[in-house]
Amino acid sequence: MAVASRLAVARVVQPDGGAAGGRKGRQGFAVVGLPAAGRRGRRRGGAVAASPPTEEAAKLTEPLTKEDLVAYLASGCKPKENWRIGTEHEKFGFDVETLRPITYDQISAILNGLSERFEWDKIMEENHVIGLKQGKQNISLEPGGQFELSGAPLETLHQTCAEVNSHLYQVKAVGEELGVGFLGMGFQPKWALTDIPIMPKGRYEIMRNYMPKVGTLGLDMMFRTCTVQVNLDFSSEQDMIRKFRASLALQPIATAIFANSPFKEGKPNGFLSLRSHIWTDTDNNRSGMLPFVFDDTFGFEQYVDYALDVPMYFVYRNKTYIDCTGMSFRDFMAGKLPQVPGELPTLNDWENHLTTIFPEVRLKRYMEMRGADGGPWRRLCALPAFxxxxxxxxxxxxxxxxxxxxxxxxxREMLRRKVPVTGLKTPFRDGYVRDLAEDVLQLAKNGLERRGYKEVGFLREVDEVVRTASESIRDEVAAQRGPCVRGVVILIYTDIIYNFGGRWTRWTGSSDCIPIQNPVPNS
Structure with missing residues (x-):
């Protein structure tokens, strides 16, 4: 059977419910705006399985080959007129009375409320609602209950920003009634790891048990970080290579511009982007700067070779996640997984495996930019514009x-290591990262101008950050409270909240004086 037809036969829906649309569907686009989002509609009452059982999917008539895996990535190539923009953003939910992270029961109430009021289909795992789906958008849960929107593939940044508005409007409408707020930062600023709830998702249990074996910060990554990602298309293998190299080199610059995680457990943590630093000691087998991307031989095949040897997390069979940690997909293709003896993978398994690899830029049938911290509303629109x-x-x-x-x-590795600490003030050659950022930001503006959609304004939010080498929320705290911050966590929760109303400023917590310690050397 030809590779192309075999790919068609084996094509199935990504498990975990979280990617159908924002991270997978790449054909066509939808305009999502506030008027539609605000419309109270009938309940759809639908539900979809979280992970379509592989045994119910169409099976290959022949075993997968490496060529099939390469062809899978190459099938993402599309002409420029079909390129789209996908945005994913995560946020922390919290109880507005106590500021504590919301529990699964509270999350379930939010998901049910969104389904009831705004016509989302529920995504179920066993008897738990773990996400929502509406067209090509998905709402999913990260391990600690971080709330993620995986947006639809859209044509313009105006549509992307309208989608963000729509989503935040909806979660505000439901969250207000439940006493829940949402916070846009890259790292949980107040609560310890032991305070974070655990979501009832099978794949996360496997990851939770595995992380301490391969790094010291993996559990922090799972439970206490939030990010914003942008997914973009390519036209050919050569176009993919050019975009991969350019974006990988610039991820530390994006990290510096969008750094927004300077607090941990109520105090300054010594980093501008603790979230970014955490990835340096999470699991180096599946993260990092991928130096082979800059080799002359790089292409789809070389990325497949890399992914084949990244240790697996799981195989999904009989509605169960089977722990396969430490084994490689190459072993799986040879029928050598002791957990499923003699069994061979499907393309569904390959697609699942690609979602468990976390470099600064990730390749699927499109490319994911993964270097930015979660942030406030305006930055959710600025990152895709960048x-x-x-x-x-x-x-x-x-x-x-x-x-x-x-x-x-x-x-490149020096920038990756130092930028989380010193941000735009990181020295580089004869200047600083800020100098690079100014040049890069101007190139981004020029590119948007030439697109002709009047999108340059979306970069206004980060213009000032780069111009002044501002250090985001930490500078804002210092400016408002001087050298001593009283109730620093209160300020974070009231100022960086997704602007859901003044009544959410209530808090009677500690008023201890917390000094703002600036780890960035004067320059």
Missing amino acids: WVGLLYDDESLQSIIDMTSDWTKEE
């Missing part, structure tokens, strides 16, 4: 390639 302006415009993309072509592996 990457679209750079990667969807040929002139800006070539300028980035020219700018970064002589950066060494050691320099």
Whole structure:
């Protein structure tokens, strides 16, 4: 059977319910706006399985080959007129009376409320609602209950920002009635790991048990971080290579611009992006800067070779997640997984496996930009504007390639390690990361101008950050409270909340004086 037809036969829905639409569906687009979001509609009452059982999916008539896996990635190539923009953003839910992280019961009430009022279909795992689906949008839960929207693939940044508005409007409408607020930051600013609830999702139990074996910060990554990601298309293997190299080199620059996680357990933590730092000691077998991307031989096949040897997390069979940690997908293709002896993988298994790899840029049938912290509303619109302006415009993309072509592996790794601490003030060659960021931001603006959709305004939010080398919330706290912050966590929750109303400023917590300690050297 030809590779293309075998791919068609084996194509099944991604498990975990969380990606059908935002991270998977890439054809066409939808305009999502506030008027529709505000409309109270009849309850759909639908539900979909969280993970379609592999045994019920169409099976290959022949075993998968490496060529099939390469062809799967290559099937993402599409002409420029079909390129779309996908945005994913996570946020922390909290009880507005106590500021404590919301429990699964509270999350379940929110999901049921959204389903009832705004016509979302529920995604179920066993008897638990663990997400929602509406068209090509999905709402899913991260391990600690972080609330994630995986947006639809959209044509313009105006549509993307309207989608963000729509989502935040909906969660506000339901959350208000339940006494729940949402916080846009990259790391949980107040609560310890032991305070975070655990979500009833089978794959997360496997990850939770495995993480301490491969790094010291994996559980923090799972339970206490939030990110914003942008998913973009490519036209060919060569286009993918150019975009991969440009975006991977620039991820530390994006981290610096969007850094927003300077607090831990109520105090400054010594980082501008603790979230980014956490990834350096989570699981280095599946994260990092992927130096092989800059090799002359890089292409779809080389990424497949890399992914084949990344240790697996699980195989999904008989409605159960089977722990396969430590084994490789290469072992699986050879029928050597002792957990499922003699069994061979499907493309569904391959697609699942690709979702468990976490480099700074991730390749599926599109590319994910993974370097930014979660943040307030305006930055949710600024991040896709940043990457679209750079990667969807040929002139800006070539300028980035020219700018970064002589950066060494050691320099890229240095930026990856130091930027989480010193941000835009990180020294680089004869200047600072801020100098690079100014140049890159101008290229992004130029690229957006040439697109012709009047999208440059979405970068206004980060213009000031780069111009002044601002350090985001930590600078805002210092500016408002001086050298001593009373109730620093109160300020975080009331100022960085997704602007859901003044009544959510109530808090009678500690008023202890907490000094703001700036780890960034003067420059």
